[in-house]
Amino acid sequence: MLGGFSVGKTSLVKRYVESVFSETYLTTVGVKIDKKTVALGDRPVSLILWDLAGEDDLASLRLSYLRGAAGYVLVADGTRPATLEIALSIRKRVEVDYGALPFAMLINKYDLQDQWAISEEKLEELRRDGWWVRPSSARTGEGVEDAFTDLAQRVTR
């Protein structure tokens, strides 16, 4: 799980996955590990999620935690367009360090419609590059299951 500060990664993870470690790991170790089991057909797949502490300062992002990752979920905050830019530059850095990995992109906080600040055209533009982009909401759960299922399909292919 990658994204800028306070985009809602931990909230997405909190309600839809199994979690045994406390959130303070994020501030101490910089990562918190959770598990999400999704069913692909009749085959259960466990995704071990590394929820990385969100940083707006890219330099301090611990990208070493991505070593060995099968894929990743990029999260941006739909009410703050700057976080989308941060997510895009994180993706670039990941690609430089680890090559092209499958990823899903969630534009979070879709429930805050009145503050939504990212246009559909922008998202279409990203989709045209073959990206999996979907608005999501930790509050309603919209987009979350889809992202994990889709990512699981792509990493096991």
Add this chain to the structure above:
Amino acid sequence: MSISAAETLEWLFHPRPAEGTIDRQTLAELLVELARAVEPRTEQPPGVAPFDPRLEELRRLILGREIELLERLRQVIDDPERLGLAVGRALPTAVASSDVRLGHVLAPALERATETSIRNDPRILVDILQPVIGPAIRKSVGETIDNSFQSLNESLRQSLSWRGLRWRIEAWRTGKPFAEVVLNHSLVYQVEHVFLIHSHTGLLISHVAAPDAATQDPQLVSSMLTAIQDFVRDSFKGSGQQAVDTLRLGDLRLWCEAGPLAMVVAVIRGNPPEDLRIRLRGVIGRIHQDRRQALESFDGDSSGLADVEAHLAACAAMRQQATTRKRGFPWLVFLLAMLLVAGAAGVGYWRWEVAQEQARVRAEQEAEEARIRAEQEARRAAELKAWSDYLDRLRAQPGIVVTEADERDGKFMVSGLRDPLAADPAQILRDTDVDPERVASRWQPYQSLEPRFVLRRLEASLKPPPSVTLLLVNDRIVASGAATPIWISRARTAARELPAGGPTFDVSEVTNIAETTLGELRRAIQSHEIRFNTDEALPSPGQEGVLDTLAGQIKELTTLASSLRLMPRFRVSGHADDTGPSTLNLSLSVARAGAVLALLKKRGVPADLMSIGGAGNLDPAEMGQTERARSLNRRVTVTVRLEDEP
């Protein structure tokens, strides 16, 4: 900033003598100028002396309220006690809503105060720290004593047994120090878990646990261990190949042995011998040797590596139980052994005594800690209960809407809407067990549509006369009784202006005083005219009958009005005809009114309800200069005004 505010206050309330006086001369001149602007004929010099008391009166009329207000403020500021109270009321809210700067400003002062307090009486700090440091020191000393006893015990035990003799021979044979041989054989430990973790992905390849060991989800633990390895390496610039090889928590150790592709992690309780690490190294080596291909292509599916479990299980089975003391004594050096055993028994007993004492102290300490904890929890639960009771009571109050209630930084916060007529939340708070000091309230005023509040507001704005009662009937406000038409019309306007959704205001049952018996009586009284002969101040002969009727009706009306809680006022007005000079007519008309008043008083009408006035010949009943018109104009009439009873 605060200093300049204080100076401003000082200037405001303690002006220098020159600033405190009024330039009366200028004021007087200004007033005269004003007067001349209205009436240019006003003459100079003005009739206003600089020290005319009327100036003071004027000042009082215009600024009276402000002067009084400033005086009150000044009293508050001058009286340290009252100022303290006022500031004290505002301070908690001010502190609660302050930003970080307050902390920065307060910190040095607090530090100085703490320092002074400690310097003055270090015992206070000692008393505060004692409960924390005491047990920590006791625990540490206890553990050290415990450890030394254990090793002493072990050595004594081993030296005396047949096995001990064997270990001596082993030490002599292998050239190892005897202590190491003893340690290897006697340390108590158990391997509780063994994880095999794929180094590159941090995913779990295999996990074996001892039968009675508990853990969280091994997959998550395995990733987290990898994360911690990464974290330490990143944070302290370890090289890529190195790994954290030991983590220790009390008597729990994690020993990690990393190979190029995978890492084995053993979770061990107790004191494992260094041997165990060599075995772990052997296991990870063998797994790499046997299954290098499978490890290299590992993608999260561990079914292809099921056979490594056997290697791990061999490690997990490792344990060294505390050996029971052998009862068989060596057959050689029997006597020496006896003596040593007696000594060991003595030391053992002594140690047992000490251990007993330690256990007792520890148990007492734990019981005390548990009691304190339970007390704290109970207090906390009671506090939360009191708080939620308070909120429930607030919510049950009409005219109070709680929109937000929270606990933050040890403070209870409540905010919402409150009708000014609703109960005072601070009063309700005093009736609960919540400490008012810990509560910050913020109430926005609003108007509740609660019928009884609407009723009270109507009462305040309409000021119903005593003859009218406002009652609440099934969420409807009903006015009944009798009132003047003016009041009724005001009430109707108020009824129309009430907001929708609230109670309605029904004025239809209020009768118009003018249309009642009272009204008729009033009309009757006002229709009478007492006649006079020319130039006479006394009524003309034959008016006694009219006066009798008039007096009777006045008294009747007074009684009736009193039952409606109204106070009648009778104005006896005299009139004259147009003959003679008007000044004479004026005094004649007043005299006629006075005569009628006296006559009415004689007939039992209370004089204090009556007043007299004269209109001279200015208000004739009939125009014209005929004798008939003049006779009609020489008259006295009575008008009635109804006032609310005071």
